[in-house]
Structure formats: C-alpha cells, structure tokens
Amino acid sequence: MTIILDGRETAKKITEKLRLEVEKLDVKPTLAVIIIGCNPASKVYVKNKEKKALEIGFNSIVIELDENITKDELEKIIKELNEDKNVNGILLQLPLPKHLNEKDFLDLIDPKKDVDGFSSYNSGKLLKNDSPYAIPCTPKGIIRLLDEYNIDIEGRVSTVIGRSNIVGKPVSILLLNRNSTVIMTHTKTKNLEHFTKSADILICAAGKKEMIKKEMIKENAVIIDVGITRDIDGRLKGDVDFDNTKDKASYITPVPGGIGPMTIAMLMENTYELYKIQKGIK
Ligand code: GUN
Numbered sequence: 001m002t003i004i005l006d007g008r009e010t011a012k013k014i015t016e017k018l019r020l021e022v023e024k025l026d027v028k029p030t031l032a033v034i035i036i037g038c039n040p041a042s043k044v045y046v047k048n049k050e051k052k053a054l055e056i057g058f059n060s061i062v063i064e065l066d067e068n069i070t071k072d073e074l075e076k077i078i079k080e081l082n083e084d085k086n087v088n089g090i091l092l093q094l095p096l097p098k099h100l101n102e103k104d105f106l107d108l109i110d111p112k113k114d115v116d117g118f119s120s121y122n123s124g125k126l127l128k129n130d131s132p133y134a135i136p137c138t139p140k141g142i143i144r145l146l147d148e149y150n151i152d153i154e155g156r157v158s159t160v161i162g163r164s165n166i167v168g169k170p171v172s173i174l175l176l177n178r179n180s181t182v183i184m185t186h187t188k189t190k191n192l193e194h195f196t197k198s199a200d201i202l203i204c205a206a207g208k209k210e211m212i213k214k215e216m217i218k219e220n221a222v223i224i225d226v227g228i229t230r231d232i233d234g235r236l237k238g239d240v241d242f243d244n245t246k247d248k249a250s251y252i253t254p255v256p257g258g259i260g261p262m263t264i265a266m267l268m269e270n271t272y273e274l275y276k277i278q279k280g281i282k
Contacts, residue, residue: 002246002247002249002250002251002252003149003250003251003252004246004251004252004253004254005145005149005224005251005252005253005254005258006254006257006258007141007145007253007254007257007258007259007260007261007262008257008258008261010144010145010148010261010262010265011141011261011262011264011265012261014144014265014266014268014269015052015055015056015264015265015268018056018268018269018272019055019056019057021272022056022057022058022272023057027279028057028058028059029058029059029088029089029271029272029274029275030058030059030060030061030086030087030088030089030275031049031053031058031059031060031061031088031089031091031115031267031268031271032061032062032063032081032087032089032090032091033046033049033050033060033061033062033063033091033093034063034065034074034077034078034081034090034091034092034093035062035063035064035065035093036065036066036067036069036074036093036096036097036100037065037066037067037097038067039095042093042094042095045093046062046093048264049091049264049267050062052264052265052267052268053268053271056268058268058271058272059086061087063077065077067097068097069097069100071099071100071104074100074105075105075108078090078092078105078108078109079108081109081113082108082109082110082113087113088113088271088274088275088278089113089115089270089271089274089275090109090110090113090114090115091115091116091267092105092106092109092116094166103120106118106119106120107119107120111133112133112274112277112278113274113278114133114134114274115134115137115267115270115271115274116134116136116137116267116270117132117133117134117135117136117137117140117170117270118136118165118166121133122134122135123165123170126170126173126174126177127173129177133273133274133277134270134273134274135170135174135266135270136166136167136170137263137264137266137267137270138166138167138171138205138226138259138262138263138266139167139170139171139173139174140174140266140269140270141259141262141263141265141266142171142174142203142224142226142259142262143171143174143175143178144262144265144266145224145253145258145259145262146201146222146224149251151201151222151251153175153178153179153180153201154178154179154180155179155180155181156180156181156200156201157180157181157183157198157199157200157201158172158175158180158181158182158183158199158200158201158202158203159182159183159185159195159196159198159199159201159202159203160172160175160182160183160184160185160203160205161185161186161192161196161202161203161204161205161206161212161239162185162186162204162205162206162207162226163184163186164205167203167205167226168184168186168203168205169184171203171205172184175201175203180201183195183198183199187206192216193215193216196212196216196217197216197217197218198218199217199218199221200218200221200222201221201222201224202217202221202222202223202224203224203226204223204224204225204226204227204238204239204240205226205227205239206227206239207227207229207239208227208229208239209227209229209231209237209238209239210237210238210239210240210241210242210244211239211240211241212225212239212240212241212245213241213244213245214241214244214245214247214248217245217248217249219248220248220249220250221248221249221250222249222250222251222252223240223245223249223251223252223253224253224258224259225238225239225240225242225252225253225254225255225258225259226238226239226259227239227240227255228255228256228260236255236256237255238253238254238255238258240252240255242254242255
C-alpha cells in the first residue's frame with residue numbers, strides 16, 4: 001500500500017512546537033524578507049512566509065523594493081540589516097531582476113543571519129558536513145520528512161533531478177552526508193529514465209509539469225516531488241504525475257501539501273536557530 005507523505009501535517013507539528021517555544025521568549029525572533037519587483041510567484045511565497053512567521057509569534061519585516069533598484073542601494077539595505085541587532089534572519093527572495101547578480105548579494109548577508117543557507121560560507125560548511133549555521137530550507141524539509149516517516153537513506157540509491165543551488169545541489173549533498181548513493185541528473189543528462197528507474201529515493205526538482213510517469217520509476221520507490229507548476233485551470237501540479245505513479249511507489253509526496261509546507265516550516269526553524277546562536281542560547 002502506498003503511503004502519502006503528509007508535509008502539511010508534519011510542518012504543522014514543527015511550527016506548533018516553535019510557537020510554544022517562542023511564547024516563552026521576552027524578545028521575539030525577527031525575520032526580514034527582501035523582495036524585489038513584482039514576480040507573482042515570489043509575492044505569494046513571501047506572503048506565505050510572513051503569515052507563518054506572524055502565526056508563530058515572530059516579528060516579520062518585509063522590504064518591498066522596486067524592480068530597478070541599483071546594486072549600491074540593495075547593498076546598503078543588506079548591510080543595514082546585518083548591523084541591526086533586532087534582525088535575526090535575512091532572506092533575499094530569488095530570482096533577482098536580471099541586472100543584479102545573485103551571488104554578490106547572497107554573500108553580503110552575514111552567515112549568522114543567512115536563513116536560507118545560500119551564502120558561500122554556509123554552502124561550504126554544508127559541503128564539508130561541518131555544521132553550517134543554516135541549511136537550505138527545501139532540502140532540509142525533504143530530509144526531515146523522510147526522517148519523520150522513518151524512511152532509510154543510508155546505502156540506498158537516491159536520484160536527484162535538477163541541479164539548482166536552491167534544491168538539487170544542496171539536497172544531493174545532504175543525502176550524501178547521510179551515506180546515500182547519489183545520482184545527480186539535469187537537463188543535459190542522456191537517458192534520464194535509466195537513472196530514475198535506479199532510484200530507491202527519487203527527488204524531482206526539475207520544474208517540468210508531470211514529467212515523471214510510472215514507467216520511469218522503480219517498484220516501491222520513495223517519490224519526493226518539489227515541482228510546482230500552475231495548470232491552465234489554475235490547479236497546482238508537480239513534476240510527478242501523481243495519479244499515474246502513486247500505486248507503484250511505497251511513499252509519495254502530494255502537490256500541494258508535500259514539500260511546500262515543509263520548506264516554510266524549515267525557514268521558521270532556521271530563523272529560531274539563528275536567533276538562539278545570536279543570543280548564545282543552546
Ligand atoms: N525562491 C524560490 N525558492 C526560494 C528559497 O527557498 N529562498 C529564496 N530566498 N528564494 C527562493
């Protein structure tokens with residue numbers, strides 16, 4: 001029988017626990033989110049992040065900036081947030097407008113306030129399996145969901161589709177750090193099906209609607225779907241054809257209600273963990 005990995009319920013347990021911890025604090029953690037321009041998907045993501053932060057009892061700052069902001073202006077804002085003792089976590093919503101180079105700004109964020117774990121410092125620490133201050137939220141949420149359902153990682157073959165800095169690369173490293181045998185695939189991979197069929201755990205982060213069909217997966221595979229595409233009828237779809245594959249999988253995440261809520265829960269957890277590091281709380 002196939003088990004649906006309930007990200008919504010798991011995320012709720014994590015955020016409820018955080019809410020109870022935050023209730024006991026005199027000074028509440030503060031998450032600052034910078035959003036540039038008016039990318040509709042980014043706007044929805046940022047709204048959801050703010051809503052969850054406020055529900056938990058965090059302070060939330062959302063800085064909305066014009067599409068045409070200059071490099072110097074953005075640099076100044078990030079530096080001010082780094083210096084601000086009341087701000088514990090800084091998130092720069094991606095993608096940035098074309099004239100701004102992502103990595104220049106991600107590396108300006110103080111690693112101790114880098115809630116996404118995207119700075120070179122934290123990515124390097126992750127690569128070395130050496131305690132980064134924060135681990136990227138979606139990859140961390142994937143591993144947490146697997147752990148929550150006691151799904152073995154060690155020694156199993158994990159195939160990752162997609163090599164983005166946000167999901168594909170960091171989740172591959174996390175799986176490797178947990179002694180999985182990791183296969184990284186991407187748009188230039190030839191014979192993708194060969195690698196997806198080898199997977200005990202298949203992580204799909206390609207952003208291609210319902211590309212994974214039952215012929216492409218192994219019997220009893222664990223299927224994690226990170227993709228979110230809006231259908232013409234407005235419904236959200238993943239990279240995996242859920243109805244077509246679910247009976248062949250042992251575990252599968254739904255879209256929506258799988259990795260999405262886990263990502264937000266991990267962002268909240270990272271904010272609280274950075275707060276504790278900054279306050280010297282164990
Ligand atoms: N854009 C899409 N996903 C993310 C994320 O996890 N963090 C940031 N900063 N931007 C994103």
